Amino acid sequence: MIMLGSIHRVLARICAVFQSSDFDRDLQAEIDAHLNLLAEDHIRKGTPPEEAKRLARLELGGVSQLREAHREVRGLPFLDVFLQDLRYTFRILRRNAGFTLFTIAIVGLGVGASSTIFSVVNALLLRGLPFHDSEHLVWISNRADDGLKEWSVQVGHFLDLRDQTKSFSDLAAYATFSQPADAKMLINGELERLNSLQVSQNFFSFLGVSPQLGRSFSADECRWNGPHAGLLSYDTWKRRFASDPNIVGRAVTLNDASVTIVGVAPRTFDFATVFAPGNPIDIYLPMPLTQETNGWGNTLAVIGRLRPGITLQTARAEFQILSEQIQKQHPERNTLRPILTSLDQHVTGSLHNAFLILSGAVAMMMLIVCANVANLQLARSVTRQKEIAIRAAVGAGRRRLIRQLLTENVVLSLCGGLLGVILAIGGTRLLDGLRAFNIPLLSTVRMDVASLVFSVLLAALIGLLFGFIPALQVPSISVHDSLKDTSRASTGSKRHTWIHGGLVVSEIALACVLLVGAGLLARSFLKVLEQNLGFQPERVAALRIDPSNSYSTRVQRNTYFDEVLARTRSLPGISSAGLTDVLPLAGDRSWDVTAKGKVYARGHFPEGYIRIVSDGYLAAMGIPLRAGREFSERDTPSSEPVAMVNETLARTLWPGQNPLDQIVIGEGGSNPGRRVVGVVADVRHRALEQESGNELYFPTRQRDESGPVYLVVRTPLLPAALASTIRTALHLITPDLSGTEFKTLQQLVDKAVSPRRFVVVLLGGFSAFALILAALGIYAVISYSVNQRTAELGIRMALGASARDLQERIVLQTLRLAGLGMLLGSVAAWIFARTLASLLFGVTFTDPATFAAMLFVLTTAAALAGYFPSLRVSRIDPMAALRAN
Amino acid sequence: MENKADILQGTLDLMVLQTLAAMGPLHGYGIARRIEQISDESLKVNQGTIYLCLVRLMQKRWIKAEWGTSENNRKARFYSISKAGQKQLVAEAENWQRVSGTIGRLLQLKGAK
Numbered sequence: 001m002i003m004l005g006s007i008h009r010v011l012a013r014i015c016a017v018f019q020s021s022d023f024d025r026d027l028q029a030e031i032d033a034h035l036n037l038l039a040e041d042h043i044r045k046g047t048p049p050e051e052a053k054r055l056a057r058l059e060l061g062g063v064s065q066l067r068e069a070h071r072e073v074r075g076l077p078f079l080d081v082f083l084q085d086l087r088y089t090f091r092i093l094r095r096n097a098g099f100t101l102f103t104i105a106i107v108g109l110g111v112g113a114s115s116t117i118f119s120v121v122n123a124l125l126l127r128g129l130p131f132h133d134s135e136h137l138v139w140i141s142n143r144a145d146d147g148l149k150e151w152s153v154q155v156g157h158f159l160d161l162r163d164q165t166k167s168f169s170d171l172a173a174y175a176t177f178s179q180p181a182d183a184k185m186l187i188n189g190e191l192e193r194l195n196s197l198q199v200s201q202n203f204f205s206f207l208g209v210s211p212q213l214g215r216s217f218s219a220d221e222c223r224w225n226g227p228h229a230g231l232l233s234y235d236t237w238k239r240r241f242a243s244d245p246n247i248v249g250r251a252v253t254l255n256d257a258s259v260t261i262v263g264v265a266p267r268t269f270d271f272a273t274v275f276a277p278g279n280p281i282d283i284y285l286p287m288p289l290t291q292e293t294n295g296w297g298n299t300l301a302v303i304g305r306l307r308p309g310i311t312l313q314t315a316r317a318e319f320q321i322l323s324e325q326i327q328k329q330h331p332e333r334n335t336l337r338p339i340l341t342s343l344d345q346h347v348t349g350s351l352h353n354a355f356l357i358l359s360g361a362v363a364m365m366m367l368i369v370c371a372n373v374a375n376l377q378l379a380r381s382v383t384r385q386k387e388i389a390i391r392a393a394v395g396a397g398r399r400r401l402i403r404q405l406l407t408e409n410v411v412l413s414l415c416g417g418l419l420g421v422i423l424a425i426g427g428t429r430l431l432d433g434l435r436a437f438n439i440p441l442l443s444t445v446r447m448d449v450a451s452l453v454f455s456v457l458l459a460a461l462i463g464l465l466f467g468f469i470p471a472l473q474v475p476s477i478s479v480h481d482s483l484k485d486t487s488r489a490s491t492g493s494k495r496h497t498w499i500h501g502g503l504v505v506s507e508i509a510l511a512c513v514l515l516v517g518a519g520l521l522a523r524s525f526l527k528v529l530e531q532n533l534g535f536q537p538e539r540v541a542a543l544r545i546d547p548s549n550s551y552s553t554r555v556q557r558n559t560y561f562d563e564v565l566a567r568t569r570s571l572p573g574i575s576s577a578g579l580t581d582v583l584p585l586a587g588d589r590s591w592d593v594t595a596k597g598k599v600y601a602r603g604h605f606p607e608g609y610i611r612i613v614s615d616g617y618l619a620a621m622g623i624p625l626r627a628g629r630e631f632s633e634r635d636t637p638s639s640e641p642v643a644m645v646n647e648t649l650a651r652t653l654w655p656g657q658n659p660l661d662q663i664v665i666g667e668g669g670s671n672p673g674r675r676v677v678g679v680v681a682d683v684r685h686r687a688l689e690q691e692s693g694n695e696l697y698f699p700t701r702q703r704d705e706s707g708p709v710y711l712v713v714r715t716p717l718l719p720a721a722l723a724s725t726i727r728t729a730l731h732l733i734t735p736d737l738s739g740t741e742f743k744t745l746q747q748l749v750d751k752a753v754s755p756r757r758f759v760v761v762l763l764g765g766f767s768a769f770a771l772i773l774a775a776l777g778i779y780a781v782i783s784y785s786v787n788q789r790t791a792e793l794g795i796r797m798a799l800g801a802s803a804r805d806l807q808e809r810i811v812l813q814t815l816r817l818a819g820l821g822m823l824l825g826s827v828a829a830w831i832f833a834r835t836l837a838s839l840l841f842g843v844t845f846t847d848p849a850t851f852a853a854m855l856f857v858l859t860t861a862a863a864l865a866g867y868f869p870s871l872r873v874s875r876i877d878p879m880a881a882l883r884a885n
Numbered sequence: 886m887e888n889k890a891d892i893l894q895g896t897l898d899l900m901v902l903q904t905l906a907a908m909g910p911l912h913g914y915g916i917a918r919r920i921e922q923i924s925d926e927s928l929k930v931n932q933g934t935i936y937l938c939l940v941r942l943m944q945k946r947w948i949k950a951e952w953g954t955s956e957n958n959r960k961a962r963f964y965s966i967s968k969a970g971q972k973q974l975v976a977e978a979e980n981w982q983r984v985s986g987t988i989g990r991l992l993q994l995k996g997a998k
Contacts, residue, residue, distance in 0.1 A: 005945035005973065012944035023940075026962070030913055030936060033961040037914040038932075040957055059932055066933040074940045 016075040017083065027070055031063060081400070085407040092408060099380065103373055104416045107462060109769060110369035111420025115447070115455040116427035117362045117762075121355050123445040124348050129274060130444060132208020133305070138312060139346035140171070140302040140319070143337035145604060150339060152176045153302050155294040157336045160326045161302075167315035169307045172206035173300040174199045174275075175287045177589070182708065183283060184546075186253035187240055193544065194236065195279060196254075197271065198287035204231075204265070206305065213237075214248035214263030217286040221262070224290040228259040234267040236282040254283070256548075273443045274347055275301075298334055303343060316340045347440045353838050354759050360832070361517060364510045365766045366458070368773045371503045371510075373466050375777055377409070378499060379784045409467030410460060417459025421447070424455060439755050500781045504774075505821040511774040512825025512858055513832055514767035518760070519850040520836055520843055525760045527842030528753060534683035534692060535584060536622030537745035541719035542583055542710045543726060545734060554637055558701045560733065561614060562633065564711060567729045569616075573717045578617030579700050581707050582610075584685045584745070585752040593696050595653040596663035596673045606652050608645075608666060608694035609685060612703050618680060620712040621745075628660045628678035635699040642699060643674035646682050649694035666696045674698070688752055689841050712745075719744045759839065771857070774821075775865040782814055783869035794878040803874040810873065814866025815859070822855055829854075897938045899981060902966060902974040905948060910965040912955060913939060939964060947973050 016023055035056045042052035060066070071080065093100040128134050140161075141150040153161075153173070162171040175198035183196035201222040204211065212234060221229040232247070241247055251258045265284065272280040293299065306315060319338040327336055341349070388401060396404075424447055431445045545564055551557045561579060568577040582588065593608030594600055615631045617623075626647060635642055643664050650659035665673040682692035700709070715722055723742040750757075786793070793806055833845035843850065904919050905911060911919065916939075917932045942948045947970030955961035966974070 005947065005969070008946045009941070009944040016944070027936065029960065030962050031933075033912065033955060033959055034914045034917075034932065036959055037912075037955060037957065037961075041918075061931045061933040063933075066936065069933075069937055070940060073937045074944065 013074065013076050014079070017079050020071065020075065020080070023070070023074060024067065027067065031060070031066070034060060081403070082407070085404050086411065088404060089408045089411050093412065096380075099376060100412065100415075103376060103412055104419055106369050106372055106773060107413050107416025107459065108419025108423060110366050111417050111455050111459050111462075112423025112427060113766065113769075114362050114366055114458060115420060115424035115451050116431070117355075117358050118454050119424065119428045119447055119451040120431065120442075120445050121359055122448070122450055124351060124439075124441050125355060127444075129343060129347065129441075130268065130270075131274075134343065136306040136308075137207075137343035138168070138304045138306060138315065139341050139343045140304050141339050142298060142335075143339050145335070145607060151334075152298040153300045153336065153338075154298050154334050155289050155296070155300060156330060156333050157323075157326060158300050158302055159289055160330075161319070161322060161338075164322055164326075165304070165315075165318060167306060167310045167318045168304040170202060170206055171302055171304045172200050172203045173287065173289075173302045174203060175299050176301045177296075177299055183285075184255055185240075185283070192240065194282035196230075196283045196285055197281045198285045200287055200289060200300075203284075204269075206303070207269075209266060209269045211263035212266040213245070214261070216263060218262075222286040222288055224288045224292045226286070226288065228254070228257055229262045229286060230254060230259045231263045231265060231284040232261060233265050233271075233280070233282050233284070234269070235280065237264045240282075256550075259285075270443060273441055275440075277440045277442065294333075304340075312340060312342060351439065351755070353835070354755070357517070357836060357839070358759065358762055360835075361514055361763050361766045364514055365770050368507050368510050368770050368777075370462060370465065371507045372773050372777050372780075373413075373462065375500060375503045375780055377466050378503075379780060406464065406467035410463035413459045413463030413466070414456070416462075417455055420459065421452065421455050424451065439758060497785065500784070501817055504777050504781050504817050505824065507774040507777045508818050508821025508858060508862065509825035509828060511767065511770040512822050512854065513829045514763070514770045515854040515857060516826070516829035516833060516851060517836060518763040518767040519854050520833060520840055520845060520847060521756075521760045521763055523843045523847065523850055524839065524841040525753070525756050528688050528756060531684060531688050533584070533688065533749070534623060534681045535745070537749045539716065539719055540621060540712060540714050540745040541722060541742060542580075542712045542745065543723070543742045544708055545579075545711045545730065546709050548734065554701075554704055557704075558636065561700060561709075563733050564730060565614065565616065565633075567733070568711060568713060568726060571722075571725055571729055573715050573722065573725070575714045575716060576616050576619035577711060577713045578620040579614035580617050580621075580710050580712055581612040581700070581705055583710055583712075583748060584621075584683055585687070585748045588685055590693075591666055591696075593649065593653070593664065593666040593694060596665055598653075606649075606694060608649055608696040609692075610666065610696055610698065612698045612700050612705055612707075614700040617712060620714045621683075622714065623683060624681040626679040626681060628676070630678055631697070631699040633701070636701050639702075641672070641674040641702055642677045644678040644680055644697035645676055646680050646692060646695035646697075648682050648692055649696055650676075650679050652694050664696065666698070688749070756839075771861055774858075775861045778814060778818065778862055778865035779869060781817075782810060782866050783872070786810065786869050786872050790876060791882070793873060793876055794880070794882050797876065798878040798882060803876075806873045807867075807870040810870035811863060811866045814862055814870075818859060818862030818866075822858055825858075826851065826855065895977075897934070898942060899974070899977045901935070901938055901942060902947065902970055902977065905964060905966040906971065906974055910951070910953075910963040912953075912961040912963050914961075916964065942970070945973075946970075 035053070038056035038059060039049070039052040042055050043049055047055065057063075071077075129137065131137060140153065142153045142157075143149075144151045158171065158173055162168075165171070178195070178197050183194040185192050185194050199217075200206075201217050201219060204216045210216075211231065214231070216231065217229055220226050230252070232241070237243060237247060244250075247261050248263060250261050252261060253259070270280070271284075287293070287300075304315070306312070316338075319340060323336045323338050327333070391401060392398075428445050428447050428451075431442055547557045547560045551560055565577055565579070568574055588609050590607045590609050592605040594605060600606070613631065615633055615635075618625055618630050628644070631642065631644065643666065645653070645659055645664060649664075653659070653664065654662055659676050659679055662676050663673040664676055665671055678697075680695075680697070683695060684690060684692055685695070686693070711726070713719075713722065713726070720742075726742075796806060797803065829851070830846065837845050900920050901916055904916055904923075908915075908919060913935055914932070917935045920935075939948070939950075943950060943964075947967055948964050949967050950962050950964050952960060953963045
């Protein structure tokens with residue numbers, strides 16, 4: 001009963017806050033009636049009417065107090081006050097539209113940038129991989145002979161490890177040899193090139209992924225020559241098969257064979273975003289783990305799931321012992337030196353540093369935003385002193401005033417936060433769209449609850465923080481002094497100047513750190529782009545033209561290649577054309593490569609990257625020939641086996657000797673080898689930042705390859721314009737060319753540098769914003785101080801100082817502040833820059849040129865920001881300034 | 886002024902409820918007068934306080950209000966007790982009896998010493 005009454009009361013009180021005027025009107029009517037009745041009673045007792053009214057008012061008590069008390073009893077005083085504060089806040093903010101918009105804009109940009117970076121860091125580093133129980137997953141690779149590179153694992157080793165391990169509950173694998181667009185699928189009579197991936201039978205269940213439709217592969221399908229089965233990615237199912245719900249069981253033609261679709265992967269499963277960023281997989285195929293595939297060599301990327309309670313350390317020790325035993329039992333197999341890293345580490349480890357730095361950068365930017373807001377608040381609080389004093393004079397309590405100021409600031413920064421959230425949603429969408437980027441998990445970046453909470457908390461924190469600055473001034477305001485316009489002479493102004501100066505110095509210092517960091521990364525980026533790639537990617541395009549499986553003999557295939565090259569070269573706008581089996585920056589493979597007549601210890605064979613190319617390839621790619629000759633169409637199966645080496649391989653195999661006419665063996669120890677006919681320049685094939693390594697070229701016509709064949713063309717025209725011309729020209733001999741696989745080499749280069757560009761663009765953006773904010777901060781402080789010092793400047797001018805002198809003084813004062821900021825900033829930058837070391841290329845973290853350039857930029861910005869307000873000095877009329885005193 | 890209105894909030898609630906239960910609908914002034922008369926003017930309430938009590942009881946839905954015409958033909962707001970109010974009155978009255986009985990006995994105890 002009493003409970004119910006209380007509940008009714010709480011609800012009624014909340015409602016009452018919003019119906020305050022109704023209640024007030026009713027109460028007034030009741031008071032009037034009351035006074036009337038009371039007065040009439042007195043009159044009846046014989047009191048004169050005037051006296052009766054006076055007595056009535058006396059007995060009722062103070063009407064305005066009653067009204068206040070009534071409001072308090074019926075409503076919720078704090079809510080009431082809050083709404084009042086809010087209304088007042090909006091009025092104040094509207095009146096200072098410029099200040100309001102500026103603050104909202106900078107807080108918004110700051111929060112937006114912070115939340116975007118937070119979302120990325122959350123997706124990449126905090127949230128963990130999108131697999132079941134992902135923290136127990138371990139990446140298992142195979143250390144190469146050179147001790148640096150990582151190889152894949154041979155099937156036999158994989159099977160033995162899986163059988164014998166006690167540390168892992170299971171191992172799964174996928175094949176690393178698949179090339180983009182490997183799979184030719186005939187869909188509705190049209191040929192499409194798809195990215196396929198061969199996976200072990202348990203791959204999906206191992207990762208905790210269950211197909212959206214159908215099932216995963218059966219044991220039968222994973223036999224050698226078992227029934228052909230395929231599992232579509234969600235995207236492919238949706239795009240190419242119009243989300244056909246009856247897809248399971250349907251047969252499609254894949255690589256000229258009939259393949260049954262057994263299932264569709266769920267939408268949430270994105271293999272590429274974790275394991276191969278930028279190369280989405282369209283169809284999964286079973287990888288037979290048999291004697292036959294064992295013969296293919298190192299083919300598997302292996303993932304293990306640790307048993308509960310087993311540490312990575314234990315598993316490493318176990319694999320060390322196991323691998324030694326297995327190798328002893330199987331000397332015929334490739335070497336096995338397992339490297340175990342947590343899958344997390346494998347996927348995002350290399351980005352850790354970059355994102356740590358970006359987080360640091362965004363935090364610094366946020367600090368500059370805060371310093372800027374604080375500066376504005378401080379300047380504003382001086383002009384508001386009078387308003388606050390008036391409110392204090394008419395009875396506003398100190399707490400009430402502080403509350404009002406806090407409300408104002410929290411509202412302001414929450415508006416900024418709202419803008420920030422909108423910007424961050426846009427930002428994360430943008431990142432999500434960057435699928436071509438070489439950064440794992442980028443497609444899983446989105447504004448989630450965590451990011452939202454982060455933004456709102458950040459905004460609220462800024463609001464509270466900067467509400468306190470003016471709020472702290474409240475007690476110091478003396479009503480009397482403030483109302484008597486003597487603010488100019490107030491003793492507080494010295495402290496203000498000091499705080500202003502401190503804020504500006506810290507803004508400049510922070511901007512300096514950001515600029516130096518961005519500068520160093522930008523220089524590295526430029527250095528990377530300037531790298532001599534060994535080929536010229538501009539105006540080169542590649543199209544995949546694998547010979548059809550119906551060409552069964554080498555002669556038929558070579559005729560096809562001759563025909564393709566002849567037709568392409570006859571097209572207008574083609575300056576050269578050639579064939580290759582692998583494009584730079586888009587995959588690689590290495591074999592043992594030895595010089596005939598030399599003996600190498602097992603496990604110490606030199607290694608070389610193999611390229612199988614035709615005549616015209618060097619010209620098309622722009623790879624310089626250093627000595628000897630290029631392959632020609634006369635290098636056929638019936639002619640002498642020949643090869644070309646790059647300069648590095650020549651040095652490796654025949655140091656100090658002429659490599660021409662030497663015999664190189666790159667196709668197995670039993671092979672008679674090939675005569676070296678040419679030496680070509682090194683090509684940066686793996687990454688722009690990496691040396692080429694040993695490279696060995698074989699002529700296309702002397703090899704039987706089932707792998708991909710790319711037609712590479714150089715043209716003075718825009719490569720994209722050529723796609724359809726070439727396809728039309730080749731249509732007669734190979735009708736099944738797909739249009740999607742025409743790519744320019746520039747695209748490959750762009751993709752290879754995309755992570756670096758990503759970091760540079762973000763950091764560059766942050767530091768540009770920081771520079772602008774710092775300049776605005778200086779501008780605001782100097783113009784404020786010029787305003788405050790009008791009288792002083794007027795006196796100086798009256799005493800004979802010229803406007804020029806005073807302007808110089810002001811600019812010098814600005815530069816003094818800037819100089820102190822830059823000094824602190826440079827020291828901080830020098831300390832922080834060493835964390836950048838791992839991201840730098842071609843510059844040291846103390847690069848003097850970068851430091852000098854950034855200091856120059858900052859000095860210029862500071863001088864300009866001080867110069868413009870100083871112009872006001874020339875407008876000061878000394879007489880007016882003195883009279884105003 | 887300060888001291889004489891110092892009666893417990895709950896007591897005033899009880900007095901208003903009881904007055905309305907006994908006298909039927911009354912306006913604010915009427916309630917104030919009645920309570921003063923009953924207490925022989927010894928308990929002189931600051932009459933404005935009655936309105937704070939009334940709005941509180943209204944919000945608890947123990948009383949209802951209706952605009953009507955007073956005895957001198959003026960618009961006035963008449964309050965009456967609701968069903969929930971009547972129940973509350975019974976409970977409160979019992980409570981009051983118990984408390985005042987206890988206090989009375991306690992005071993006697995002190996007197997006997």
